[in-house]
Amino acid sequence: MGERADVWQGTLALMVLKTLQALGPLHGYGSARRIEQTSGQLLAVNYGTLYPALLKLEQEGYSSSEWGTSDNNRKAKYYKLTRAGRKQLDKEAREWEQTTEILARFLAPGKESA
Amino acid sequence: MRRVRGWLFRLGELFGKEQRERELAAEMESHLQMHIEDNLRAGIAPEQARREALMKLGGIEQTKEMIRERRGLPMIEVFLQDLHFGARMLRKNPGFSAIAVMTLALGIGANTAIFSVVNTVLVRPLPYRDPGKLVWVDEYWPRMNDNMVPNPDYTNWNLHNHHFEEMAAYDGGSQVNLTGAGEPERIESVSVTANLLHVLGVKPSLGRSFLTEEAQLGGRRVALLSYGLWKRKFGGDPNISGKAVTLNKESYTVIGVMPPDFRFPDRRANPQILLAFQLPPKVDWTAKSLALTRVIGRVKPGVTLAQANAELAALSQQTNADIPAMFIHMRDGLQVHVTGLHEKLVGDVRPTLLILLAAVAFVLLIGCVNIANVQLARTASRQKELAVRAAIGAGRGRLLRQLLTEGALIAASGGVAGLLVAAGGVRLLRAYAPTSFLQIGPITIDTWVLFFAFGITCLTAMVFGTVPALRASKPDVIANLKEGRVVSEGGYGQHRLRSVLVISELALAVVVLVASGLLIRSFLRLSNVDPGFDSNNLLTVSTALPETKYVAPAQRRAFFEEVLQRVSKLPGVRCVALTSSLPLTNYAQIDVFAIEGEPNKPAGTRPMTPVEHVNPGYFRTLRIALLEGRVFDDTDSRPETRVVILNKVFAQRFFPNDDPIGKRIRFGPTESPWSTIVGVVGNVRHTGPDREAEPQVYVPYAGNPPSTAMLAVRTDSDPRNLAAVVRDQVTAVDTEQPVFGVSTMEQRVLDSLSGPRFNTTLLGFFGFVALVLAVGGVYGVVAYFVALRTHEFGIRVALGASQRNVVGMVMTQGIAMTAAGLGLGLGGAFALTRYLSTLLYGIRPTDPITFAGVALILAGAALLACYIPALHAMRIDPMVALRCE
Numbered sequence: 001m002g003e004r005a006d007v008w009q010g011t012l013a014l015m016v017l018k019t020l021q022a023l024g025p026l027h028g029y030g031s032a033r034r035i036e037q038t039s040g041q042l043l044a045v046n047y048g049t050l051y052p053a054l055l056k057l058e059q060e061g062y063s064s065s066e067w068g069t070s071d072n073n074r075k076a077k078y079y080k081l082t083r084a085g086r087k088q089l090d091k092e093a094r095e096w097e098q099t100t101e102i103l104a105r106f107l108a109p110g111k112e113s114a
Numbered sequence: 115m116r117r118v119r120g121w122l123f124r125l126g127e128l129f130g131k132e133q134r135e136r137e138l139a140a141e142m143e144s145h146l147q148m149h150i151e152d153n154l155r156a157g158i159a160p161e162q163a164r165r166e167a168l169m170k171l172g173g174i175e176q177t178k179e180m181i182r183e184r185r186g187l188p189m190i191e192v193f194l195q196d197l198h199f200g201a202r203m204l205r206k207n208p209g210f211s212a213i214a215v216m217t218l219a220l221g222i223g224a225n226t227a228i229f230s231v232v233n234t235v236l237v238r239p240l241p242y243r244d245p246g247k248l249v250w251v252d253e254y255w256p257r258m259n260d261n262m263v264p265n266p267d268y269t270n271w272n273l274h275n276h277h278f279e280e281m282a283a284y285d286g287g288s289q290v291n292l293t294g295a296g297e298p299e300r301i302e303s304v305s306v307t308a309n310l311l312h313v314l315g316v317k318p319s320l321g322r323s324f325l326t327e328e329a330q331l332g333g334r335r336v337a338l339l340s341y342g343l344w345k346r347k348f349g350g351d352p353n354i355s356g357k358a359v360t361l362n363k364e365s366y367t368v369i370g371v372m373p374p375d376f377r378f379p380d381r382r383a384n385p386q387i388l389l390a391f392q393l394p395p396k397v398d399w400t401a402k403s404l405a406l407t408r409v410i411g412r413v414k415p416g417v418t419l420a421q422a423n424a425e426l427a428a429l430s431q432q433t434n435a436d437i438p439a440m441f442i443h444m445r446d447g448l449q450v451h452v453t454g455l456h457e458k459l460v461g462d463v464r465p466t467l468l469i470l471l472a473a474v475a476f477v478l479l480i481g482c483v484n485i486a487n488v489q490l491a492r493t494a495s496r497q498k499e500l501a502v503r504a505a506i507g508a509g510r511g512r513l514l515r516q517l518l519t520e521g522a523l524i525a526a527s528g529g530v531a532g533l534l535v536a537a538g539g540v541r542l543l544r545a546y547a548p549t550s551f552l553q554i555g556p557i558t559i560d561t562w563v564l565f566f567a568f569g570i571t572c573l574t575a576m577v578f579g580t581v582p583a584l585r586a587s588k589p590d591v592i593a594n595l596k597e598g599r600v601v602s603e604g605g606y607g608q609h610r611l612r613s614v615l616v617i618s619e620l621a622l623a624v625v626v627l628v629a630s631g632l633l634i635r636s637f638l639r640l641s642n643v644d645p646g647f648d649s650n651n652l653l654t655v656s657t658a659l660p661e662t663k664y665v666a667p668a669q670r671r672a673f674f675e676e677v678l679q680r681v682s683k684l685p686g687v688r689c690v691a692l693t694s695s696l697p698l699t700n701y702a703q704i705d706v707f708a709i710e711g712e713p714n715k716p717a718g719t720r721p722m723t724p725v726e727h728v729n730p731g732y733f734r735t736l737r738i739a740l741l742e743g744r745v746f747d748d749t750d751s752r753p754e755t756r757v758v759i760l761n762k763v764f765a766q767r768f769f770p771n772d773d774p775i776g777k778r779i780r781f782g783p784t785e786s787p788w789s790t791i792v793g794v795v796g797n798v799r800h801t802g803p804d805r806e807a808e809p810q811v812y813v814p815y816a817g818n819p820p821s822t823a824m825l826a827v828r829t830d831s832d833p834r835n836l837a838a839v840v841r842d843q844v845t846a847v848d849t850e851q852p853v854f855g856v857s858t859m860e861q862r863v864l865d866s867l868s869g870p871r872f873n874t875t876l877l878g879f880f881g882f883v884a885l886v887l888a889v890g891g892v893y894g895v896v897a898y899f900v901a902l903r904t905h906e907f908g909i910r911v912a913l914g915a916s917q918r919n920v921v922g923m924v925m926t927q928g929i930a931m932t933a934a935g936l937g938l939g940l941g942g943a944f945a946l947t948r949y950l951s952t953l954l955y956g957i958r959p960t961d962p963i964t965f966a967g968v969a970l971i972l973a974g975a976a977l978l979a980c981y982i983p984a985l986h987a988m989r990i991d992p993m994v995a996l997r998c999e
Contacts (some may be wrong), residue, residue, distance in 0.1 A: 027144070027145075028141060028142075028145050029142075029144070029145040029148040029149060033152075044170065046170060047142060047172050047173070047174060048171035048172045048173065048176060048177045048180060049380040051138075051142070051177055051180070051181055052140075052181060052184055053175075055181055056184065069139075070144075070148065072148070074144055074147060074148060074151075076141070076144045077137070077141045077144075077145060098464075
């Protein structure tokens with residue numbers, strides 16, 4: 001984790017929210033896998049990053065959880081997006097797009113003089 | 115909003131914890147299993163599949179701990195947990211806990227007690243309405259080298275100023291005989307202008323204040339009683355207003371009673387009765403007698419001291435036009451001083467109090483450093499425990515909090531016990547503090563003092579808790595979990611830290627010790643000063659004849675002669691002295707004088723000297739040395755004989771070149787008769803042991819007997835045994851005569867040193883505690899080193915090191931620390947002791963003997979403290995030491 005934890009936590013929460021929106025109710029392992037796949041295996045999600053993020057989302061009311069059964073008949077805790085979570089996702093996604101857009105302008109070659 | 119929701123959610127999570135723990139474990143387990151299954155499906159061998167999953171997912175226990183910390187309100191939970199655990203650790207080590215708590219209790223208690231005085235004297239506002247606006251106004255007369263305000267100056271200011279809301283004055287107070295209410299008694303009275311109480315914003319608790327017409331020349335005689343006098347003498351009579359009291363044989367009507375907590379705004383006055391100060395309403399410099407006044411004013415809002423000062427100085431200049439020529443000379447260079455009343459009342463004791471507070475704070479700091487050191491040792495031996503906790507997921511913050519909580523627990527216990535110590539300390543202070551501290555107000559433990567105690571408790575917790583906690587909270591997990599000698603490895607940084615702590619506490623102790631050493635030496639000098647008289651076996655009593663009853667000098671002389679006769683005939687009495695002012699009391703009379711044959715000096719520039727009226731037996735009784743000529747004899751007792759005796763300083767200063775015997779001087783106005791000098795006697799330190807003797811003369815009391823006289827009775831044995839019979843002899847001559855000031859000369863000398871004695875006792879005590887703590891600290895650290903190196907010493911001895919070598923190794927370390935501490939401390943003391951100079955008598959703040967003495971004492975004690983563990987190291991049996999691996 002180290003120093004990158006904070007940034008990582010914030011973006012991870014957004015990724016989890018997006019994943020839950022895209023796939024519907026999902027357990028921790030599923031979310032982790034999905035995030036790794038989507039990132040093209042560039043990210044590795046371990047317990048220490050995932051579970052605190054899941055807990056935080058739940059505490060803040062963006063997700064709710066209940067126990068269910070997985071495809072392989074294994075008991076697992078399923079997280080699903082709440083209404084507040086959906087709104088939060090929209091808001092954060094917008095903010096994120098804005099941030100990346102700004103950064104992109106800065107980083108785009110030869111354009112800063114314009 | 116979300117955040118609040120989050121907290122509420124977490125509050126709910128405080129309950130049903132085990133359920134959630136189980137669920138979390140199940141959730142993570144299912145996560146792991148799903149991962150393994152996927153791995154298996156991907157065709158990885160079962161063993162490998164599990165291993166890969168575990169590696170990838172990271173520490174399960176750490177994650178659980180992280181989740182725990184995010185759940186519920188970990189701050190509260192963890193705090194309770196830490197508290198619980200901390201209490202258990204402290205109980206496990208009762209010796210350490212007791213010493214730590216006791217050290218802190220003493221330190222915090224002493225600090226709080228001293229602060230309670232500081233609070234009363236320096237912090238708390240004066241007990242008057244809007245006290246910040248009250249000022250003290252004074253005039254300094256360079257010609258007379260004295261401060262005084264004659265009443266016309268006051269009246270002038272009062273009538274013409276624009277910067278003051280009000281101005282009030284009172285006189286220097288006097289002793290009056292109260293008769294007609296039980297035993298005749300001598301009480302202190304002060305005359306005040308009608309508006310003084312209004313200026314202060316104080317109302318009588320019974321009756322009324324003075325009226326303007328009562329404070330004018332010829333006004334009705336009225337009096338306000340102090341609460342104490344009213345209770346004591348008049349039984350708290352609720353109908354006292356309108357009744358009469360007799361003061362100096364004159365009748366006064368009581369108009370009211372002052373509130374119980376009223377304190378007169380002047381440290382020199384503690385009146386039991388207030389009278390009206392009857393002053394002429396206009397500025398009148400031609401009046402036959404001028405009164406000296408003390409002036410208190412209330413400035414208007416927004417007026418600064420400088421503005422007020424400038425205005426009054428200008429008014430004093432203008433009034434010169436009305437002043438008789440004689441005064442003009444005297445007023446050369448007159449300065450007006452406007453000071454805040456609070457500053458005026460406490461300005462001179464502030465340095466003393468701050469020094470005491472600093473010293474006691476140093477002692478507490480030493481105590482904290484000591485505890486920090488012991489804590490450091492304890493956390494060092496707990497490295498393994500901490501490493502295990504870190505390994506199973508405790509973060510650094512969590513460990514830090516645990517250790518800080520333990521520190522806070524000690525500090526809190528110390529703080530609570532400290533309050534008890536402070537309560538006791540405050541009692542002692544109330545009983546023994548010099549009146550300059552007590553006069554301002556009651557010394558109590560109020561909110562501010564409690565706040566202070568709480569503050570320093572938190573501060574101590576931080577001081578002695580943080581260092582070891584920071585150090586111990588980053589254990590090297592791998593090294594500490596390995597089998598073997600945990601403590602001695604990786605500990606050199608810690609050793610250095612411990613040495614630094616000991617060195618700093620030694621240095622602090624040196625500073626406190628030097629301060630107390632200086633005060634002790636100064637006090638010894640003060641006590642050994644030759645006062646010029648023998649204070650052993652002297653009983654002193656005073657009496658004052660009301661001038662209304664004993665009008666003629668002959669009446670007064672007859673009274674005193676009779677008393678002297680009766681007292682000197684008492685068994686056990688050797689001789690009796692009578693004087694207008696005994697040593698260590700205020701001079702009763704200070705007069706201008708002229709020496710025959712010298713040119714007349716203009717009025718206002720003539721020298722002045724105290725004149726003491728004494729009986730012939732005075733010098734013999736007080737054992738004041740006769741240097742030249744003769745003392746008075748009975749033939750001098752005739753009123754028309756005019757003889758005078760000089761003290762040595764007087765003779766040296768005014769007759770530097772010739773023998774004064776036979777020369778003549780005269781006192782008072784130029785037409786008064788000459789007196790012949792018949793003798794020169796030794797100097798007496800009249801104003802206190804710390805003041806050099808001033809020029810002074812003696813005249814026979816019989817010429818013009820004073821109305822107030824003091825007797826000193828030289829007795830064969832303990833003078834206190836004779837107090838009652840001497841008192842009876844006085845009242846036998848006149849039953850209405852109060853006898854007061856019954857004491858012994860020794861007691862008076864002791865009292866005159868009460869301030870220095872108090873400071874010296876306190877600082878001496880602080881110095882002693884500092885010494886014990888610092889030496890204890892040295893012992894602790896050296897003993898700890900020896901314990902750590904037992905194994906090493908064992909090997910050394912086995913390889914042939916001699917016992918002397920071992921002792922040498924231990925001592926070298928101790929000596930190095932002591933030397934460093936001493937060096938730093940002496941340097942610090944050298945820089946700091948100049949703040950003590952106002953408290954010192956007869957020695958410089960850098961007195962080399964004190965510095966050397968402190969260095970010797972501390973070095974000796976510290977080396978002894980090293981020697982005990984060194985001896986222990988010497989006796990190490992190599993076999994045992996090596997086996998204890």
